[in-house]
Amino acid sequence: METKFNLQFPDAPKLDNFPEPTPNKTILDEMFTYSGEFDPEVKPENVILDKEIFPFSHDGSGNMARAFRQFNVIEPLYRNLIASRKWDDQEGYDALQSRYIEQIPENHRHRFMNVGSDAELIQKIEWYNQDMEDMEMLMTGSSFYPIMTASLFTPTTFAPLAPISVLRSGNIWKRFAKGALFTSAVIAPEELLAVKELHSRDASHAAIALGGASLIGGSLTAALGGKGFATSSKSLLLSSTDSDQIYRSAGASANPSRARETARATMEGDALAETGIGLEKLSWNPTIRLLKSDNWVARKIAPQLVDIGGMIQKKIRGRIPEETDQSVETTFRARWLPGLLKGIKQIDKEYLTYRNIVAKEGDIGRSLQMIKTSLSDLVGDRGPFLTQAEFRVRVSQAMRRKDVDPIDDGATPFVNASAKELRKHFNDIRDEAVSVRLFERQAQKVIAGLKKQLSETTDPAKKTALQDQLNTALANLTRMRTHGVNVGGEYLTRIFRQDKVLANQEGFLRIAKNHFMTNEGMNATQASAAARGVLDEVTHGKPYLDLDDASQIDWITQAGSSKARTFGIKDDLIEEFLENDIEVILRHHTKTMGTDIELTRAFGDINMRSLLDDVVDEYKKLMNDAPDANTRRELKAKMENDLRDIKGLRDRIRGTYGASKDPHQLSSRFVRGMKSFNILVGMGSATLSSIPDIGRVVMTEGFTNFNEKGLKHFFKQSSTIIKQLSDKELRQAGIAADAILGLRASAFSDVGDLFGSRMGFERGLNKTTGMFFLANGLNYWNQTIKSFAGNVIMMRMTQDIMRPWARLSKRQREKFLANGINQQDHSIMQMNIRNKGQKVDGEWMPNTELWTDRTQAMKFRKALNQSVDRTIVTPGAGDRALWTSTEIGSLITQFKGYGQGATVRVLTSGLQEKDQAFWQGAFLMVGLAYFVNEAKKIQYGIEKEDTFMEGLINAIDRSGTLGWFTDVNNSLEKISDFKIGMRAIFGDDVPKKMPVGQKIGAIAGPAGSNLTNIGGVAADVLSGNGSQETFKSARFSTPGGNLTPADPIYDFIFGT
Secondary structure, eight states, X not given: OOOSSSOOOTTOOOOTTOOOOOXXXXXXXXXXXXXXXXXXXXXXXXXXXXXXXXXXXXXXXXXXXXXXXXXXXHHHHHHHHHHTTOOOOOTTOOGGGSGGGGGSOGGGGGGGTTOOSHHHHHHHHHHHHHHHXXXXXXXXXXXXXXXXXXXXXXXXXXXXXSOHHHHTOSOHHHXXXXXXXXXXXXXXXHHHHHHHHOTTOOHHHHHHHHHHHHHHHHHHHHHHOSGGGSOOTTOOOOOHHHHHHHHHTTTTSSXXXXXXXXXXXXXXXXXXXXXXXXXXXXXXXXXXXXXXXXXXXXXXXXXXXXXXXXXXXXXXXXXXXXXXXXXXXXXXHHHHHHHHHHHHHHHHHHHHHHTTOOOOSSHHHHHHHHHHHHHHHHHSXXXXXXXXXXXXXXXXXHHXXXXXXXXXXXXXXXXXXXXXXXXXXXXXXXXXXXXXXXHHHHHHHHHHHHHHHHHHOOOHHHHHHHHHHHHHHHHHHHXXXXXXXXXXXXXXXXXXXXXXXXXXXXXXXXXXXXXHHHHSOOOHHHHHHXXXXXXXXXXXXXSSOOTTOTTOOOGGGOSSSOOOOSSOOOGGGSGGGBOOOHHHHHHHHHHHHHHHXXXXXXXXXXXXXXXXXXXXXXXXXHHHTOSSHHHHHHHHHHHHHHHHHHHHHHHHHHTOTTOOSSTTSHHHHHHHHHHHHHHHXXXXXXXXXXXXXXXXXXXXXXXXXXXXXXXXXXXXXXXXXXXXXXXXXXXXXXXXXXXXXXXXXXXXXXXXXXXXXXXXXXXXXXXXXXXXXXHTSHHXXXXXXXXXXXXXXXXXXXXXXXXXXXXXXXXXXXHHHXXXXXXXXXXXXXXHHHHHOEEETTEEEOOGGGOSOHHXXXXXXXXXXXXXXXXXXXXXXXXXXXXXXXXXXXXXXTTOHHHHHHIIIXXXXXXXXXXXXXXXXXXXXXXXXXXXXXXXXXXXXXXXXXXXXXXXXHHHXXXXXXXXXXXXXXXXXXXXXXXXXXXXXXXXXXXXXXXXXHHHHHHHHHHHXXXXXXXXXXXXXXXXXXXXXXXXXXXXXXXXXXXXXXXXXXXXXXXX
């Protein structure tokens, strides 16, 4: 007789107080449906554990419960509590003589020697059978994840790495020994309890676990501790006030020599704090190089120019802590993106209202409304309504005509309303440009350039032409100084569409010639020559101002809109040759003008000339003090490198670094087209790959804030009010705009060239990739995860601001200082929140728009903005190596921007912080990455099961926690057929022959891989040697081929 679900024994003794065991009933099994009762009717050999108790598949969710029983402290604790009930002992009882012990292998019977009754023996035999079954299922399963999860979700995981005193020790061997001892002491109780209660564990298992954990704990303590962990008592840093004064007065103070010497003495404070593994010493990007410079001026420029991604400078931990500067890059995002976002939102709302659709307030909902409208127009009859593109053109036409629509129809009221709202943004830009004298400074540069050319010219005719231009420029400068700048009313940024000009050159020349003859008094010959010159400039000149090209004085090609229009024709006469999509114009104008305004505000002019001169002067002094010629040569090379890096960061912010001198030549157009094609082919499942982003919120803010200020508010009645207030605050800080602007997706994929979308083909590709980022859900994911992170960070910031500075922990103060907020700022912000903020369900909402101190309001927003971009990794201008922004470099390293950004924002800054949240977040990111890998295996039909180590390495790779190191490792593995790399060292040591396309892709990026695949498919087709592999290659070289929702369609088409 064999009975399932029940433990059955013959002739069970009738004992008083006999506790009926609950077969296989543990805390974790409560989630399963199971019932049974003790029935002593059959022989002991029929005691079985029915596999149907586990209702999931062999490697399915049932293994999670098994793993928690065998590799987590919960089950041993439970058994220990059950055993503490102490069954009544039978006098003279010997378990080893009991008939029930016969089913236990002899070498395991010693575990039952101390059992005092049949009742206790029955329970422990049940546990024994369960343990053996669990281990068999786990060891033969295909997935290691349940074991890893169960092992990590235990109290000891969240214990400190080591005591602070140990971490601060300067002796690496002492840190290792004490860290190992501390780790073993922490986990020993768990291991001893497991050995006592689990029949699958013995002393050897405990010894291995303790030894391995001690080795890991000691190694991490040795690597991550040290002097950088403690506040140095020998720091010579000045306070922020003193330091700023030195910097601002350099070269102009009463005693510049003394100021310079003081700055040199304190320059170490601008260097990066130690990571423990020397990561801060690797000179792989321009920001890190500048922060290591021998020149104190260069060190100070870097964080003022670009967001350094949360990396900690030593001055934050100095004797008198000093905050990191808030950068021009961050200021642009916080100051100008809200206006851009509001403008685009206004256009969309007016258009939807025009179409009799009530616009949704949320960006994602409104974006979906716009998509639905476009699709409806595409497949159906839209009636008398304008398309979205036609509506945007009408808005541009209105803005060129004093914000009045030149056509009077049903769309006119909505067109005019859009134009009037956008005019506020354009006027705001104009007023700020005037306040920093941007137009005047640029006019002075034009005059200087013209004077230089005039002095070098001997041709009388050219001299006359240059003198005329100089007189006009001088008159314009006088007018600016006397009457100010008026670029309102009819003003709209002029961007030529090269494709339209080239398609109708005769018409363009005719209009230009007529303008020169009518308005500038030229004869026919002169007018024709002038018109030809304008045509050549428009079709072949740089569409941006090269700040290092002194000969480029014709500002018709300047990136910013502060250009002096040497071709002074009215826009409405050449409107057919101009960009007329108001959204394109608005984005371009905001980016170029906003950046130039903030550069001028911070450094005096967009060239940063005076600061560059200071860098050179300081190097000259260092070279004069050098002991020998070799040192002087080294210093000269360092000077050239520093100047290159500063200019590179400056131009990157402006969007001009690495830009082609002629973006419309065939090679440049190929690069842009290829990058867009790679996106359509390779980023279909990018949203799925982004799921580990969730772990970043834990990594930077900790589990408590993640839960208390994030998850919990989704389930409270107050969440609606909090969401409304926080969303408003985030919009005002330029955060979570991806559903409309798609900034993070563009940074990931290295697209968004401001100057290369003036030909029809590229415009089509840009629109397609923009729609693709909506179709694959990436823009919506980025918007959602940034909103979530922003809410958590904002509420954490306000909570800590409302506490006294002295009562904040060292880590809390460092977070403020790393984002540009010092103790004085903290006090002023506290006062503003107390007076103007709003408390909802215990959470302070800052309401910065009501603050009386606008400087502090902007400082708060900038800190919030850069904190979110650091948490939800968004590569910044200073994160990437400069060569990756050149045309060829960007093609080779496309999709590698995240890895470089993560190296700064995840790995370097995380190892500098050395807090518990970093490791918690890292574990969570790796765990989520494992799930992503499993999902992708299902998507691609991969049936091969990974070993434990392969799965772990793949999860670490997918998580992005190691930054560009995993990108380098992956390339080495593919090139070497997996003979070199992490998988060869830690995983399967069997080499794997990689296809040629993958090897080329490892070197030349996705473009090389895709071109090789396409060439292979074409060769197979032309030679008649097509096979299933040909179809497979074709499928994954087809746009949308890995788009998750389209998988079934492509599988059907290609038979894959």
